[in-house]
Amino acid sequence: xxxxxxxxxxxxxxxxxxxxxxxxxxxxxxxxxxxxxxxxxxxxxxxxxxxxxxxxxxxxxxxxxxxxxxxxxxxxxxxxxxxxxxxxxxxxxxxxxxxxxxxxxxxxxxxxxxxxxxxxxxxxxxxxxxxxxxxxxxxxxxxxxxxxxxxxxxxxxxxxxxxxxxxxxxxxxxxxxxxxxxxxxxxxxxxxxxxxxxxxxxxxxxxxxxxxxxxxxxxxxxxxxxxxxxxxxxxxxxxxxxxxxxxxxxxxxxxxxxxxxxxxxxxxxxxxxxxxxxxxxxxxxxxxxxxxxxxxxxxxxxxxxxxxxxxxxxxxxxxxxxxxxxxxxxxxxxxxxxxxxxxxxxxxxxxxxxxxxxxxxxxxxxxxxxxxxxxxxxxxxxxxxxxxxxxxxxxxxxxxxxxxxxxxxxxxxxxxxxxxxxxxxxxxxxxxxxxxxxxxxxxxxxxxxxxxxxxxxxxxxxxxxxxxxxxxxxxxxxxxxxxxxxxxxxxxxxxxxxxxxxxxxxxxxxxxxxxxxxxxxxxxxxxxxxxxxxxxxxxxxxxxxxxxxxxxxxxxxxxxxxxxxxxxxxxxxxxxxxxxxxxxxxxxxxxxxxxxxxxxxxxxxxxxxxxxxxxxxxxxxxxxxxxxxxxxxxxxxxxxxxxxxxxxxxxxxxxxxxxxxxxxxxxxxxxxxxxxxxxxxxxxxxxxxxxxxxxxxxxxxxxxxxxxxxxxxx
Ligand SMILES: [Zn+2]
Numbered sequence: 001x002x003x004x005x006x007x008x009x010x011x012x013x014x015x016x017x018x019x020x021x022x023x024x025x026x027x028x029x030x031x032x033x034x035x036x037x038x039x040x041x042x043x044x045x046x047x048x049x050x051x052x053x054x055x056x057x058x059x060x061x062x063x064x065x066x067x068x069x070x071x072x073x074x075x076x077x078x079x080x081x082x083x084x085x086x087x088x089x090x091x092x093x094x095x096x097x098x099x100x101x102x103x104x105x106x107x108x109x110x111x112x113x114x115x116x117x118x119x120x121x122x123x124x125x126x127x128x129x130x131x132x133x134x135x136x137x138x139x140x141x142x143x144x145x146x147x148x149x150x151x152x153x154x155x156x157x158x159x160x161x162x163x164x165x166x167x168x169x170x171x172x173x174x175x176x177x178x179x180x181x182x183x184x185x186x187x188x189x190x191x192x193x194x195x196x197x198x199x200x201x202x203x204x205x206x207x208x209x210x211x212x213x214x215x216x217x218x219x220x221x222x223x224x225x226x227x228x229x230x231x232x233x234x235x236x237x238x239x240x241x242x243x244x245x246x247x248x249x250x251x252x253x254x255x256x257x258x259x260x261x262x263x264x265x266x267x268x269x270x271x272x273x274x275x276x277x278x279x280x281x282x283x284x285x286x287x288x289x290x291x292x293x294x295x296x297x298x299x300x301x302x303x304x305x306x307x308x309x310x311x312x313x314x315x316x317x318x319x320x321x322x323x324x325x326x327x328x329x330x331x332x333x334x335x336x337x338x339x340x341x342x343x344x345x346x347x348x349x350x351x352x353x354x355x356x357x358x359x360x361x362x363x364x365x366x367x368x369x370x371x372x373x374x375x376x377x378x379x380x381x382x383x384x385x386x387x388x389x390x391x392x393x394x395x396x397x398x399x400x401x402x403x404x405x406x407x408x409x410x411x412x413x414x415x416x417x418x419x420x421x422x423x424x425x426x427x428x429x430x431x432x433x434x435x436x437x438x439x440x441x442x443x444x445x446x447x448x449x450x451x452x453x454x455x456x457x458x459x460x461x462x463x464x465x466x467x468x469x470x471x472x473x474x475x476x477x478x479x480x481x482x483x484x485x486x487x488x489x490x491x492x493x494x495x496x497x498x499x500x501x502x503x504x505x506x507x508x509x510x511x512x513x514x515x516x517x518x519x520x521x522x523x524x525x526x527x528x529x530x531x532x533x534x535x536x537x538x539x540x541x542x543x544x545x546x547x548x549x550x551x552x553x554x555x556x557x558x559x560x561x562x563x564x565x566x567x568x569x570x571x572x573x574x575x576x577x578x579x580x581x582x583x584x585x586x587x588x589x590x591x592x593x594x595x596x597x598x599x600x601x602x603x604x605x606x607x608x609x610x611x612x613x614x615x616x617x618x619x620x621x622x623x624x625x626x627x628x629x630x631x632x633x634x635x636x637x638x639x640x641x642x643x644x645x646x647x648x649x650x651x652x653x654x655x656x657x658x659x660x661x662x663x664x665x666x667x668x669x670x671x672x673x674x675x676x677x678x679x680x681x682x683x684x685x686x687x688x689x690x691x692x693x694x695x696x697x698x699x700x701x702x703x704x705x706x707x708x709x710x711x712x713x714x
Contacts, residue, residue: 009126011057012038014046014072015088016064020111023261024059024088027115028122030268043067047075054080057126061111062089070103077104084125088118097132107131115261149177150195150254156181170253171223171278186277192254193275201227201250201274202639204281206288210247213267216289216366222259223252225284227274246270252278280639290366291352292328322375326383329363330410330425331403336361339427339468343380345373345420357595357649358468358708373420380423384412392416399425409495428495437477440470441596441650441699449655450587454482457529459586460549462536464561469708470593470651471558472497475532478556479503482530491532492519508534516541524548533557539574546576546584563687564590564656565675568666582658582666590654590687592708594700597633598641602698605634615702619688619709625696633698650699652690652708 011028013036015021025036037055040046043064050058050072058076062069069089076083087100090111097108107125109118124131154162161180168176178188193200210226219225229248247269249255255273263271329352333341338354338361345351350373352363369376381388384397399410409428414421437447453461461478463471476498483489483502490504494516499505506523508514516533517540523531524544536542536557549555559567567588571581607630613623635645658666662678680686685693691705 009034009056010037010053011035011059011122012040012046012050012053012055013059014040014043014064014069015059015061016041017061023115024118027119027264028059031119031123031126034122034126041065043069043072047072050076050083051079055083057084057086057122059086059088059122062087073100073103073105084128086121086125086131101130101132112257114257115264150192152195153177153192170251171282173253174278189275189277196254196275198254198273198275201229201248201276204250204276204284204639206284207248210267211288213247214263215266218262218266219285219289222262223278223281223285224249224255224259224263225251225281225288227276229272229274246272248272248274250274250276250281250284252276252281277639280642283642286332287364290364290369291332292325292366322372322379325372326376326379327403330401330408330427331406332363333425333427334406334408341425341427343376343423343425345377345417345422347419350376355468357646358593377414377421377423380412380425381414381421384410386412386414391421411495428497435473435477437481440474440477441694442653443693446653446655449657450478450589451481453587453657454478454554456554456586458549458552458554460545460555460557460584461586462557462559462567462588464559464564464567464588464590465592466560466562468593469591470649471591472534474589474591474651475556475558476500479530479532487529488527489530489532490523490526490528491534492516492523493532493534517544520544520548524553528553530554530556535559536571539576542571542574542576546571546580549584550580562590563672563676564588564654564684565679566590566672567656568658568675569672572666572669578666578669582663585658588656590656591651592687592691593649593651594691594694594704594708595644595646596648596650596699597635597701598638598645598647600640600647601636601638601645602633603636604631606631615706616692618706619692619702620686621689621692625692629696632695633701635701646704650694652687652694652705654685654687654690656684 011034013021013024013028015024018041021039021041025039028034028036034057037053038046038049040049041064043066058072060069060072060076062073064072069087073085073087076085084106085104086107086109087105088109088111089096100108107121107130109121109131121131149157149162149165157165157180165173165176165180174185174189174192177192178185181188183191189200204225205228207226207228213226214224227248227250247263247267249263249271251273252275254275255271260271329341333354336354336356338356340355342353342355342360343350344353348370350365350369352365354361354363378388380399381395381397383399383401384395386395386397394413394415397412399412401408401410411426411428412423414423416422437450442450450461453459463474465471472493479489479491479500483500485502488504489500489502490506491500492506492508494508496505496507504526506519508516508519516535516537520531520533520541521544531545531548531553533541533545533555534557536545536559545555545557559570561567561570565588567590568581568585571585572578609626612626612629612632616623616625637643637645641647656679659682661682662675665675665678676684676686687709688705691700691709694700695702695705
């Protein structure tokens with residue numbers, strides 16, 4: 001004979017706060033032998049339900065939109081004497097528990113208590129006990145780190161600063177706190193952790209076994225990630241059940257109660273919190289769950305995001321998810337300082353890649369992304385005001401992107417590929433940090449060579465290099481250097497990448513006939529002293545620019561050539577008279593951007609003499625330079641640089657100045673090579689030599705220099 005299975009206790013939850021109700025129901029349904037059979041946000045229908053169903057347990061909030069919860073308590077106690085009543089309320093009156101007890105209520109828990117305690121209360125009440133947990137008495141459960149700032153840290157801030165920190169999103173709070181304290185972030189992180197009794201976890205590794213425990217949405221919202229930690233001490237003789245193993249979570253900010261409650265609804269494992277560098281956590285979340293996976297999360301619908309509180313009951317439709325996803329992908333690109341985003345439909349997947357620091361970086365995407373491919377493509381086309389029904393022809397469009405305080409102009413183009421339309425986004429006027437010539441990585445000698453010419457009243461200064469070599473960044477630094485109230489500066493750009501206060505900036509619009517050449521013609525009638533022309537693409541523009549420089553204007557522009565002397569021959573090839581080129585061009589700067597070694601983690605690494613000499617030869621440097629060098633800085637990778645070993649970029653430069661001898665060579669239409677040889681004889685340092693300088697002083701690596709130098713432009 002088998003023992004009769006114990007009857008399942010039927011519970012009803014009456015609570016108007018949707019999130020809280022949801023949380024409670026989830027937690028209660030995990031109690032063995034208990035089942036929530038009804039949940040209500042209003043009191044009247046709940047009473048009706050109770051009269052008919054006679055639940056075993058009623059969990060009641062006293063503050064309801066339609067009737068006072070006390071009425072429900074009285075009514076249930078009166079008509080259903082066997083039903084256990086647990087009151088859960090945010091009300092803080094001291095007399096309340098006593099009054100409730102007098103009314104025959106079986107339990108009372110303040111809403112601010114943890115879910116664990118609530119479930120404990122439900123269990124106690126169900127088994128016939130009484131549990132009155134008031135906030136004043138506290139609980140037997142360990143307190144979490146306080147939601148507000150630990151006193152040790154809070155004391156150093158005024159009210160306004162404190163508020164600013166706490167109002168920032170979780171992942172930005174450390175940054176805000178560091179700014180308020182005027183201390184470096186790593187130091188503040190340590191301090192915060194110490195004050196809250198937590199540790200700072202470094203070298204984060206995600207825990208692959210725990211990855212699936214939490215829904216991506218929750219992970220995104222709270223910026224927490226399960227990490228792997230070595231168990232403390234020796235392994236226990238008896239195997240510990242998995243559910244007893246602590247779940248290690250790295251978080252960008254001190255854990256708070258709501259967050260902990262949410263996590264506990266998904267796992268029974270004890271939680272061990274660690275603080276970690278917010279950027280690293282964000283990076284790991286993206287690596288493990290994909291960009292925007294929080295938006296496209298369809299794996300677990302039990303978790304309700306905080307922003308959905310007011311409409312928790314409304315099903316978030318797929319369209320909204322796609323809109324949010326696309327916004328997430330663009331927002332992440334902005335954070336990563338990407339210049340381009342590519343949506344590339346492939347066989348069986350939609351690949352997304354960013355171009356960051358000149359390199360393509362695959363973006364980890366949610367596993368279910370393909371399902372949304374068509375919707376994503378349509379969404380992008382709608383944003384760019386394209387014809388969404390046209391899928392066979394390439395289209396161009398623009399998006400004016402506004403999100404979280406960022407306004408961005410994005411150029412969008414589509415091309416049909418065999419799987420679907422491939423969409424590329426070029427992020428324009430990314431709010432870039434304006435670089436000074438120092439920040440560009442120019443040596444004092446290089447700066448001097450350039451600033452001398454910047455003082456000239458006329459002439460042309462050209463910056464050359466392939467796309468993405470930082471040409472406009474340099475021109476911008478020059479503009480800032482000479483910018484003053486007694487100069488009238490006009491720029492003609494496509495696009496306007498930086499705004500420079502006091503400078504008149506114009507955007508060309510070839511689609512309505514405003515080309516570089518056209519714009520330049522008009523600008524000359526505007527009495528400028530200095531003109532910057534974004535790019536010399538054709539003979540027209542070249543001719544007007546040269547004429548402008550010869551009639552007393554200083555002209556800055558760019559050209560696509562590999563090296564500096566090549567700019568001269570390019571202009572001659574365009575059909576400009578060599579004597580005009582030779583008399584107008586004052587200076588040509590060829591440049592490339594290389595990634596800068598992360599100063600936090602780079603370490604010297606030995607290099608073999610043979611290898612070093614080989615590299616020097618490729619860069620066109622004297623192999624003798626290898627003498628006495630046994631080690632060079634190498635990339636390592638840390639949390640600060642997202643494990644890449646590099647952070648930011650610096651320029652390498654080749655500065656070409658025509659002298660009398662070269663002047664003659666130009667008139668004789670000599671080749672670029674002859675010009676370059678002559679320039680080198682007169683002391684011009686080539687890109688390769690400039691690169692070697694930066695390798696030698698530990699700013700970058702041979703790999704980087706070789707990568708950018710071997711890129712050649714048509
Ligand atoms: Zn690093």
